[in-house]
Amino acid sequence: MSVLERLFQHIDEHQDLYVQRLAQWVAIQSVSAWPEKRDEIKRMMEVAAKDIERLGGTTQLMNIGTQKLPDGSEIPLPPIILGKLGSDPQKKTVCVYGHLDVQPAALDDGWDSEPFTLVERDGSLLNKRGEILIPGINEAVVPLTDEELELYQKIDFDLKEYAKDVGATKLLHDTKKDILMHRWRYPSLSLHGIEGAFSASGAKTVIPRKVTGKFSIRLVPDMTPEDVANQWLFQKLEELDPEMPQYWRLLRKHNTWRRNNLSKKF
Known part of the structure; x- marks a missing residue:
């Protein structure tokens, strides 16, 4: 029996114990974005240390x-x-780095069950992609070498199983190499929320005076927050300055409401 086979056998034999421990971890509301839960994060650290x-x-x-x-x-x-x-x-020494805090989650966010309670559904334990269209941002990413490219080919990764796990009928990329590189080595942009737009029941056609969008960009090797903000992000926002001719050309191109104003405050 190979080392991996012995490992998988050990996991199968102790599955109930591992699920129990996972449920204990999931129940700890270690949300770093909620200051009132800071004690929960400390408790999560203490539990992990004991394990x-x-x-x-x-x-x-x-x-x-x-x-x-x-x-x-x-x-x-x-x-x-x-x-x-x-x-x-x-x-040899193997260094493992990880984080124990979690993202904010509430039942009214659309969860089917309490996000901090581990449940089993259809044989799966449950608890809580694309290209960034900012010109030049990928130029800051460390160049891809032939040696790194070869590493992706050796990784055991099944596209069909991955699509099934994430619940997708079609993936954004067709090859194992492209999927893994976009998950691991390329930056990604996440939109976390929009404030100011009408969200209550019913309809409202009034355009809000100001809308605030919350987003983040995952940085990868060779990228720095300063470079992303100053060289690409803010530069792109400056191109949308209402006083600049490019702004009006962009609005006409996309048939955007021409009297809409963008705030310069960030």
Whole structure:
């Protein structure tokens, strides 16, 4: 029996235990975006540290300072866990990095069940893509080498199984290589919400004076927040300045409401 086969056998034999531990982790509301849940994040760190120690490892919880909130108050930042398993100098060292905080989630967001309660549905345990059309932004990404390209070909990855897992009938890319590269090595843009637009029941045709969009861009090697903001993002927004001729040409091209104003405040 190979090493992987023994590993999978061990997982199958202890499945109930692992599901129980996963349910305990899911139940902890370690939402970093909710200041009132900061104690929950600390509890998540402490639970993870105990699990590492249960496996025979050693841990340290490192305090890293405070976070200043928009109202001027300060709260402690969550600690960082430094864990170590094994100390044989003859063996290679593998560094594993991860995060234990989660995104905000509420039942009224559209969840079928409470987001912090692990449930099984259709044999799956449940709890809580594309190209960025900002010209030049991909130029900041570390260049793709032949050696890296060859690595993707060796990875065991089934496109049909992946599509089934994410619930997609058609993927954005047709090859394993392209799917993995867009998941791992290229930046992605996520739209998190829009404020100011009418969202109540019924209809309302009034155009709001101001609409605020919340989005984030995942940075990858060779990209920095400063470069993305100054060289591409803000530059693109400046092109939409109502005082500039390019703005009006863009509005006419897309048949956008011509009296709509964009705020310059960010």
